[in-house]
Amino acid sequence: MITTANVKNGVNVDQLVETIGAVQQNPELAKFEFKAKTNWIDGGHCVTSIKEYYGVGQDMTRDESFNMECDHPNVLLGNDTAATPPEVVLHALGSCLTGAMVYHAAAHGITIEGAESSLKGGVDLHGFLGLDPEVRKGFDGITFTLKVKSDATAEQLENLAKFSPVFDMLTNPTPVKIEIIKQ
Amino acid sequence: MITTANVKNGVNVDQLVETIGAVQQNPELAKFEFKAKTNWIDGGHCVTSIKEYYGVGQDMTRDESFNMECDHPNVLLGNDTAATPPEVVLHALGSCLTGAMVYHAAAHGITIEGAESSLKGGVDLHGFLGLDPEVRKGFDGITFTLKVKSDATAEQLENLAKFSPVFDMLTNPTPVKIEIIKQ
Numbered sequence: 001m002i003t004t005a006n007v008k009n010g011v012n013v014d015q016l017v018e019t020i021g022a023v024q025q026n027p028e029l030a031k032f033e034f035k036a037k038t039n040w041i042d043g044g045h046c047v048t049s050i051k052e053y054y055g056v057g058q059d060m061t062r063d064e065s066f067n068m069e070c071d072h073p074n075v076l077l078g079n080d081t082a083a084t085p086p087e088v089v090l091h092a093l094g095s096c097l098t099g100a101m102v103y104h105a106a107a108h109g110i111t112i113e114g115a116e117s118s119l120k121g122g123v124d125l126h127g128f129l130g131l132d133p134e135v136r137k138g139f140d141g142i143t144f145t146l147k148v149k150s151d152a153t154a155e156q157l158e159n160l161a162k163f164s165p166v167f168d169m170l171t172n173p174t175p176v177k178i179e180i181i182k183q
Numbered sequence: 184m185i186t187t188a189n190v191k192n193g194v195n196v197d198q199l200v201e202t203i204g205a206v207q208q209n210p211e212l213a214k215f216e217f218k219a220k221t222n223w224i225d226g227g228h229c230v231t232s233i234k235e236y237y238g239v240g241q242d243m244t245r246d247e248s249f250n251m252e253c254d255h256p257n258v259l260l261g262n263d264t265a266a267t268p269p270e271v272v273l274h275a276l277g278s279c280l281t282g283a284m285v286y287h288a289a290a291h292g293i294t295i296e297g298a299e300s301s302l303k304g305g306v307d308l309h310g311f312l313g314l315d316p317e318v319r320k321g322f323d324g325i326t327f328t329l330k331v332k333s334d335a336t337a338e339q340l341e342n343l344a345k346f347s348p349v350f351d352m353l354t355n356p357t358p359v360k361i362e363i364i365k366q
Contacts, residue, residue, distance in 0.1 A: 010225025015260055020312055030308035034270045034322075038277030040298035042193025043285060046278035050266045056258050066266040068251065070278035075239050077198055077286070083233045083249040085279035085349045087217045088271060091231035093359070094221030095253035096268035098229050100311070103260070114366070115223035125213035128283070128348055129203055138352035139217075145362040154363035161361060165311055166268045169321035170357040176276070176350055179328040180337035183297070 011106035029056050044072040045081065086139060089170075090119040096166035097144055104160040105152065113149035142170070194289035212239050227255040228264065269322060272353075273302040279349035280327055287343040288335065296332035325353070 006013045023030045032055040038048045049065040070085050072078025083091070094117050105112050121139035126132040148157055161167070189196045206213045215238040221231045232248040253268050255261025266274070277300050288295050304322035309315040331340055344350070 012260055033303055033305045036273035036277055036302045038300045040281050044282035046281050048274035048277055050270045068274045077195055085275040087233045088275035089349055090219035091251045092268040092271035094219055095229040098223050099227035117221045119219045120216055122216045128346055136351055138348040139357055141358040143360045147364045147366050149366045154365055158361050158363050163311055165321040168319055171359050174322055174353040175324040176354050177326045178341050180340050181330045182337055183330050183332045
């Protein structure tokens with residue numbers, strides 16, 4: 001007998017239901033820890049490698065690292081070899097809002113036929129440069145505009161997207177502990 | 184006559200001082216808007232392209248796009264072809280804290296000889312899966328551990344790193360507006 005996996009929006013719904021069941025039986029499986037190593041090259045140029053994480057009760061290691069870079073454009077004193085950190089945040093947010101919508105739509109039997117988005121975030125360098133303590137250093141706000149093909153309503157889709165972890169990390173305070181080790 | 188640029192930590196300090204002077208004369212030059220386009224492939228797999236931004240009073244376009252992907256590991260129903268969005272956040276944060284420290288150190292005449300860091304962020308999937316509304320969807324906290332070679336004190340270096348825009352975006356609420364356009 002050939003069985004066909006129940007896949008919607010590219011998500012294996014059977015496996016999703018199994019995952020939820022496993023987490024309900026053993027809550028420890030839901031605890032994940034993601035990790036990264038960032039090495040400084042020079043100026044604002046850094047390289048990050050991502051390989052290991054902890055999840056589903058065990059240490060996990062990928063076969064190869066995912067390597068990513070950050071740099072700055074010439075007008076911000078860089079060599080423009082890679083995206084800036086705030087642009088990388090837009091990538092993480094756009095991918096996370098989209099993925100959250102797609103996964104939760106699959107769980108609810110909602111078909112997503114297509115999704116493409118644009119993001120923009122404004123920042124006033126008076127904050128980063130230390131010229132005005134009243135101006136924040138990060139984005140004063142981000143707009144995510146999503147064009148989506150689906151029978152669901154825009155309100156339904158927005159509510160599904162808001163399960164996004166990165167959306168939560170940005171809109172609500174996320175504690176960041178800094179440990180400096182002098183060498 | 185040959186003049187030598189005043190470069191510290193890979194940062195052109197003369198250009199940095201000029202930039203600050205230009206912003207003080209014309210505050211509009213400090214307004215930047217960063218942009219990204221994120222296209223959905225399937226499941227949690229997305230591709231982002233970054234090319235244009237607004238800054239120093241004009242629309243800027245790079246010669247080529249920076250393209251980045253996100254995916255999920257198999258245990259999170261993906262194909263593990265790229266880092267997850269929360270891991271990409273760690274990359275952005277690590278690069279931004281490092282770059283902010285390096286730029287501000289250069290401005291203060293502090294030499295950074297080397298810097299490498301590790302980051303980790305914990306998350307409980309009960310939040311994302313909608314199994315417990317009391318559990319947050321994003322990281323419950325991030326730890327950034329930086330090994331640095333410099334004559335400055337750890338406290339000085341931490342204060343310089345905290346000029347990071349991405350550190351501000353995560354530790355303080357950043358408004359995110361979601362616009363859904365049905366197609």
